[in-house]
Amino acid sequence: MKIDVLPYYGKQTDNHLYNTTVIVVDVLRATTCMICALNGGADKIVPTVDAGDAVAIAGRLGQRECVLGGERGGIKISGFDLGNSPKEYLGRAVKNKTVIVSTTNGTGAIHSVRSADMVMLGAMINRTAVAKAAAARGDDVLIVCAGTEHQPSADDLCTAGAIIDAMHYYADFAEGDLSDMALICEKLYADMRDGSFDIKKTFHCARLLRLGFEEDVDFCFEEDATDTVPVYRDGIIQKL
Numbered sequence: 265m266k267i268d269v270l271p272y273y274g275k276q277t278d279n280h281l282y283n284t285t286v287i288v289v290d291v292l293r294a295t296t297c298m299i300c301a302l303n304g305g306a307d308k309i310v311p312t313v314d315a316g317d318a319v320a321i322a323g324r325l326g327q328r329e330c331v332l333g334g335e336r337g338g339i340k341i342s343g344f345d346l347g348n349s350p351k352e353y354l355g356r357a358v359k360n361k362t363v364i365v366s367t368t369n370g371t372g373a374i375h376s377v378r379s380a381d382m383v384m385l386g387a388m389i390n391r392t393a394v395a396k397a398a399a400a401r402g403d404d405v406l407i408v409c410a411g412t413e414h415q416p417s418a419d420d421l422c423t424a425g426a427i428i429d430a431m432h433y434y435a436d437f438a439e440g441d442l443s444d445m446a447l448i449c450e451k452l453y454a455d456m457r458d459g460s461f462d463i464k465k466t467f468h469c470a471r472l473l474r475l476g477f478e479e480d481v482d483f484c485f486e487e488d489a490t491d492t493v494p495v496y497r498d499g500i501i502q503k504l
């Protein structure tokens with residue numbers, strides 16, 4: 265089994281995704297929020313790249329059925345019910361509802377891998393659960409990081425490293441099975457854990473802290489808080 269990491273999403277070729285389990289990571293904060301929404305009792309999640317599409321889908325479903333969530337530049341989209349803070353998705357707001365979400369990078373990353381056989385969502389809060397589920401399939405694994413505005417984002421790379429770290433418990437790897445990017449992510453995660461790499465100084469994390477989202481950042485970096493593994497299939501995200 266081979267593991268590779270795309271540091272930020274782009275146009276994936278079908279060839280790249282063939283016989284591959286894809287794990288999309290947007291730890292700050294889109295995939296963390298989606299895991300929370302399912303834990304909060306959401307029926308399903310519909311991710312859209314465009315905020316207007318989210319509004320149109322909500323209009324078709326009607327207000328009682330759904331909740332609109334998302335952000336641009338970290339800030340709640342005007343007129344939406346929820347922003348992109350994980351705790352907003354844990355409560356009554358989402359229970360038994362369809363959550364329609366549009367975010368700056370995360371929903372684009374999910375959409376970019378829609379042709380893969382299996383797309384799971386990963387974050388720190390489910391890193392071991394998603395590693396176990398991906399390893400159990402036995403296919404090669406591609407971790408697609410959302411990144412920030414088409415640049416690598418260290419928070420996602422560390423999370424990719426954390427997932428790969430957990431995978432060692434569930435699969436044996438031969439020399440060369442982990443790509444150079446996978447090895448770099450593992451090293452970054454190890455450095456974050458031992459305190460020699462300060463995630464809070466990196467671009468997206470620092471921006472969220474400036475915007476007052478310290479509680480979100482701390483929540484998003486709690487490891488293994490849940491066993492929930494969301495799966496994206498036919499435009500919809502539900503529990504595995």
Ligand code: MLT
Nearest residue numbers: 292293294367368369370
């Ligand atoms: C995104 O999709 O870009 C993010 O999740 C941004 C954020 O709200 O932190």
